[in-house]
Amino acid sequence: MYLDTETYQEALKLLKKYPSTTRSAEFRRLIKNLLFSKPFYLDHFAWPNALLAIGIEYWDRTQTQKMLRDALQSFYQMWSDKKIKIVSQDDILSGYSLLYLYEMTKEPGLLEHADYCLQYLESHRKTTTNILPYRAGQPNEVFVDTIGIVVPFLARYARVRKNQKAARMATDQIIAFLEHGMDSKTGLPYHGYHISDGNKQGIIGWGRACGWLLIGIAEYLIEIRDTQYHELFPGEYVRIREAFSDLLQTVETYRMPDGMFCWQLEAKEGPIDTSATAFILFAMLRAAQNSLVNKQHVITFAENTLEALASFQSSGGIGNCSGECEGFGRYPQIYAPYPWSLGPAIAADSILEILKTNQEGCL
Numbered sequence: 001m002y003l004d005t006e007t008y009q010e011a012l013k014l015l016k017k018y019p020s021t022t023r024s025a026e027f028r029r030l031i032k033n034l035l036f037s038k039p040f041y042l043d044h045f046a047w048p049n050a051l052l053a054i055g056i057e058y059w060d061r062t063q064t065q066k067m068l069r070d071a072l073q074s075f076y077q078m079w080s081d082k083k084i085k086i087v088s089q090d091d092i093l094s095g096y097s098l099l100y101l102y103e104m105t106k107e108p109g110l111l112e113h114a115d116y117c118l119q120y121l122e123s124h125r126k127t128t129t130n131i132l133p134y135r136a137g138q139p140n141e142v143f144v145d146t147i148g149i150v151v152p153f154l155a156r157y158a159r160v161r162k163n164q165k166a167a168r169m170a171t172d173q174i175i176a177f178l179e180h181g182m183d184s185k186t187g188l189p190y191h192g193y194h195i196s197d198g199n200k201q202g203i204i205g206w207g208r209a210c211g212w213l214l215i216g217i218a219e220y221l222i223e224i225r226d227t228q229y230h231e232l233f234p235g236e237y238v239r240i241r242e243a244f245s246d247l248l249q250t251v252e253t254y255r256m257p258d259g260m261f262c263w264q265l266e267a268k269e270g271p272i273d274t275s276a277t278a279f280i281l282f283a284m285l286r287a288a289q290n291s292l293v294n295k296q297h298v299i300t301f302a303e304n305t306l307e308a309l310a311s312f313q314s315s316g317g318i319g320n321c322s323g324e325c326e327g328f329g330r331y332p333q334i335y336a337p338y339p340w341s342l343g344p345a346i347a348a349d350s351i352l353e354i355l356k357t358n359q360e361g362c363l
Contacts, residue, residue: 002306003313003349008059010317011339011346012071015052016044016078018339043087045079047149050093051343057097058350072101076110084113086120089134089146095153096219099160114157118166121150127195131176132169134192141201141328143192147177148212148279155223167229170220171236177213178243187250188265189213191328201328205265208325208340210251211279215344217244218283222290241292248293251280252301259305263322263331271335274312275321278344281305285351295355302352309345317342 019042053075060068076098079085086092095117102110125136132150134143151170158167180193183204191202191209202209221241224230230237254265256272261280263273281302288298312319316337323334 055343055346147216151216207276214283
């Protein structure tokens with residue numbers, strides 16, 4: 001593995017403790033929530049924590065250890081103790097690894113919690129085109145983030161629960177974004193679009209936007225492939241698979257010589273972003289793991305990229321990660337260690353280990 005043990009351990013430390021509760025952090029959160037209509041609540045189950053859980057899930061798949069399963073069980077028990085409080089759509093990604101834990105333990109309570117996540121999405125306010133907006137209070141705005149946050153859960157839930165509604169909802173989110181959120185010239189995604197006038201919003205090729213889209217589509221293709229829903233809407237599945245291949249090829253043209261990606265893919269003289277890099281790499285490796293792309297190509301790519309990512313390791317995880325986006329066109333140029341570079345990087349490192357081990361076993 002390319003990442004240090006201390007880096008992996010940092011994910012375990014942050015899983016239940018992020019975000020911090022210092023006074024300065026609370027003040028910043030209050031201002032952000034007032035400005036951007038986000039709920040004022042210290043949410044330990046939003047997508048940053050979910051990405052850490054995903055990192056731990058794939059770590060567990062690589063090196064089954066009691067402490068890893070215990071960490072996930074403790075995390076989801078904490079959510080259960082709060083009666084699976086869902087603050088916003090951001091929390092739904094936590095349902096992805098919750099379903100992994102259910103498949104490992106068969107604890108019925110975990111499945112009930114997953115059911116609640118689906119119920120939340122079913123009752124969530126929709127756009128006039130019946131697509132999930134990123135925020136219920138802003139029903140005309142569709143963000144690409146939703147593809148990476150909601151679709152992995154929906155697709156895995158559809159497989160585990162044999163639920164056609166979840167499969168249909170996942171398909172609809174992806175198809176709608178491919179139709180309305182992509183730049184026709186570059187083939188890269190905008191950050192999102194407005195339903196009311198169809199105007200595309202944010203910048204083209206924001207690194208994490210590309211990562212969110214690739215992650216969501218990869219998980220969809222993997223989870224839906226072996227279900228009856230693949231056969232129920234085959235044309236859409238093929239279209240999504242082809243779009244994934246095209247986007248991946250396009251994104252690869254923007255990689256730096258060391259395998260890293262910049263915060264905005266076309267801004268090659270701008271800052272490197274470890275989160276965009278880790279997102280994209282995780283999606284690529286998941287696709288390779290499931291024979292959606294050429295495995296040897298991805299292994300070579302991943303070895304190069306993880307070596308570069310490892311050079312950004314610090315006491316807080318993996319540095320040079322761009323800060324949290326604050327909306328369309330609002331990309332703070334703040335770079336530090338954040339959970340959203342750490343979780344996907346650990347997952348990628350773990351999957352690469354699995355691929356290389358399997359490769360050696362075939363020799």
